Amino acid sequence: MKIHEYQGKLIFAKYGVPIPKGYPAHTVLEAEAVAKRLIEETKSNVVVVKAQIHAGGRGKGGGVKVAKGGAAEAKELAQKILGMQLITHQTGPAGQKVRHLYIEQGLEMVKELYLGAVIDRDRRRIAFMASTEGGMEIEKVAEHTPEKILTVHIDPIVGFSAFQARELAFGLGLQQYSKETVGKFVKLMGALYEVMIKEDCSLVEINPLVVLKNGDVVALDAKVNMDDNAEFRHKAQWAEVFDKDEEDPVELEAKDVGLNYVSLDGNVGCLVNGAGLAMATMDIIKHAGEKYGVAPANFLDVGGGANQEQVTKAFSMILKSDKVKAIFVNIFGGIMKCDVIAMGVVAAAKNLGLKVPVVVRLEGTNVELGKKILRESGLAIIPADTMADGAAKIVAAVTGGSK
Ligand SMILES: Nc1ncnc2c1ncn2[C@@H]1O[C@H](COP(=O)(O)OP(=O)(O)OP(=O)(O)O)[C@@H](O)[C@H]1O
Numbered sequence: 001m002k003i004h005e006y007q008g009k010l011i012f013a014k015y016g017v018p019i020p021k022g023y024p025a026h027t028v029l030e031a032e033a034v035a036k037r038l039i040e041e042t043k044s045n046v047v048v049v050k051a052q053i054h055a056g057g058r059g060k061g062g063g064v065k066v067a068k069g070g071a072a073e074a075k076e077l078a079q080k081i082l083g084m085q086l087i088t089h090q091t092g093p094a095g096q097k098v099r100h101l102y103i104e105q106g107l108e109m110v111k112e113l114y115l116g117a118v119i120d121r122d123r124r125r126i127a128f129m130a131s132t133e134g135g136m137e138i139e140k141v142a143e144h145t146p147e148k149i150l151t152v153h154i155d156p157i158v159g160f161s162a163f164q165a166r167e168l169a170f171g172l173g174l175q176q177y178s179k180e181t182v183g184k185f186v187k188l189m190g191a192l193y194e195v196m197i198k199e200d201c202s203l204v205e206i207n208p209l210v211v212l213k214n215g216d217v218v219a220l221d222a223k224v225n226m227d228d229n230a231e232f233r234h235k236a237q238w239a240e241v242f243d244k245d246e247e248d249p250v251e252l253e254a255k256d257v258g259l260n261y262v263s264l265d266g267n268v269g270c271l272v273n274g275a276g277l278a279m280a281t282m283d284i285i286k287h288a289g290e291k292y293g294v295a296p297a298n299f300l301d302v303g304g305g306a307n308q309e310q311v312t313k314a315f316s317m318i319l320k321s322d323k324v325k326a327i328f329v330n331i332f333g334g335i336m337k338c339d340v341i342a343m344g345v346v347a348a349a350k351n352l353g354l355k356v357p358v359v360v361r362l363e364g365t366n367v368e369l370g371k372k373i374l375r376e377s378g379l380a381i382i383p384a385d386t387m388a389d390g391a392a393k394i395v396a397a398v399t400g401g402s403k
């Protein structure tokens with residue numbers, strides 16, 4: 001689960017990670033009011049108006065603006081940013097609508113750094129990464145100048161040790177700013193480790209972490225992702241910070257009925273049972289269709305024990321997507337019975353109408369009954385015997401047989 005910058009900063013504050021003063025705002029009037037309040041509290045006319053969306057690269061997309069002319073200018077900026085479709089390298093071409101703002105005190109920094117913590121699954125440890133190249137896209141630094149990223153791994157039994165933070169601090173050259181800067185960084189990193197562990201985060205990223213003139217280190221940005229597997233430990237708090245407006249509506253619908261669904265960019269809707277078979281299905285569609293612009297439009301695992309209602313829901317979700325040009329139903333009936341799948345497919349197709357070709361490959365428990373239900377439904381279904389056969393037929397269906 002992702003949360004907004006302002007929500008992440010509230011968590012930072014709770015654990016003692018220094019942040020600038022700031023307040024969220026959900027309307028232009030509120031933005032003006034909190035800008036006034038900030039200006040009074042900080043005795044500075046500089047405030048930053050920041051779009052709150054669950055995607056990075058807001059600054060470059062025009063979603064982070066500095067106002068030096070007081071609350072009136074902050075209001076103007078809020079007017080521009082609130083409600084805009086913010087397009088960044090992470091939002092996709094349609095962008096993401098800005099529904100919330102964060103109004104923050106503007107700070108003058110002498111250096112922008114990067115500090116992040118992730119779970120390194122290979123090492124089974126939390127990895128802290130730091131770089132002097134903060135502020136810009138860290139992915140590019142990692143790609144072009146990997147030597148500029150310093151990494152330490154935290155032993156889960158020993159926990160965080162100050163010497164590891166000092167290793168990063170000296171690696172970043174923090175001793176050049178002030179005598180206290182190294183110590184402040186060590187404290188901040190310890191607090192960040194606490195955030196990571198106690199809040200069950202999968203990622204915590206500060207880009208930029210800045211050094212101020214007086215040698216203080218402050219988190220100017222906060223990207224905090226929660227590990228969904230730990231939801232049961234934080235049910236109430238996470239429900240409060242969950243922003244459904246930022247989620248794919250179809251994925252939300254799927255979650256509600258207990259389906260594993262991920263939207264993708266292609267044009268073949270896939271109804272599959274079992275995560276492994278779903279992955280293999282996506283692979284074989286890509287393999288057969290890549291040259292012809294045929295690719296999966298979604299990952300959907302209806303699970304082992306789905307009932308007819310879930311299958312109907314799943315198939316309806318695929319039918320409703322206008323990017324879907326053909327549907328591949330690929331089922332291996334083990335615990336899942338083929339007749340249940342067939343009834344779900346028929347029910348959804350009768351309900352919503354079938355406008356695209358459907359290729360079905362069924363195997364396993366009650367396969368004959370399943371095939372009979374499909375045959376007698378009167379739906380124009382293209383049967384397939386094997387996965388490869390199905391993939392070839394799907395490609396033909398999308399390309400109109402012109403492959
Ligand atoms: N409170 C602030 N005071 C001064 N400058 C700021 C402040 N907040 C942000 N900035 C400037 O704006 C830049 C972008 O801000 P921020 O990192 O929050 O957004 P972003 O990098 O565009 O978004 P993301 O990290 O989601 O990609 C920062 O690198 C910093 O230079």
Ligand SMILES: [Mg+2]
Nearest residue numbers: 135207208221
């Ligand atoms: Mg940033």
